[in-house]
Amino acid sequence: MTGSISKPRKSDSAYERLRSAIIRAELEPGSLIEERDMMERLDIGRTPLREALQRLAHEDLVMAVPQRGYFVSATSAADFFQLSEFRDHSEVLAIRSAAVRITNQQLERLKSLIDEAREGVAARIMDQDWHLAIDERLHKLVAEASGNRYLAQALNRLYALSVRSLYVARVPVTLLFEELENFSAIYEALAAHDADRAEQAMRNHLDIPTVQAVQIPARKGTHKAAANAGKKSVDMP
Incomplete structure (x- = not known):
């Protein structure tokens, strides 16, 4: 049966x-x-x-x-900066922990996800939701591999709030056409259980211009300010 x-x-x-x-x-x-x-x-x-x-x-x-x-919930330019700052530190903690604790099964899942991303890029998938879903699955897998369920829960929340800030500010979400190299670097560092390489790969992926964000005043025109502070803006190739 x-x-x-x-x-x-x-x-x-x-x-x-x-x-x-x-x-x-x-x-x-x-x-x-x-x-x-x-x-x-x-x-x-x-x-x-x-x-x-x-x-x-x-x-x-x-x-x-x-x-x-x-x-x-409402959002502002100040929220955008604080979320980015907190998320940066949390993602680094997660990937350094994952470099030590990731299992072979989790590595296989990560490899399969990157293969799926490569196939989608090769097929020129232009659906932004597909690109975002792949990115979120990668971050969830890394958070899971950290072995810290509280950190994983916090990162799930931070991811949603951070991406929403980009959409509200109409900042184009980074697409996988520009990210496959970073994804591969993350996988290779985790497979080698190299925490320093893994941290650098994650920082390269996030690539948020924090200095610009600090200089943005939290007052009128917050949507425009958040856009200027946003994650790298990538146009469709």
């Missing part, structure tokens, strides 16, 4: 779809999430929707306001 594949819980599906919409700024910062409209849009009931919203609230992507409902 063959085993059946369990269907994802409705709250999990709602969480993923809402998270994606918030990260990509399809739901704008500060906007109210209308429960009835969202239930129809996601084709779910109130209970799974609220479970999804509670998870998103724990990740600071939405904010619960008593008697009013859930709102998409």
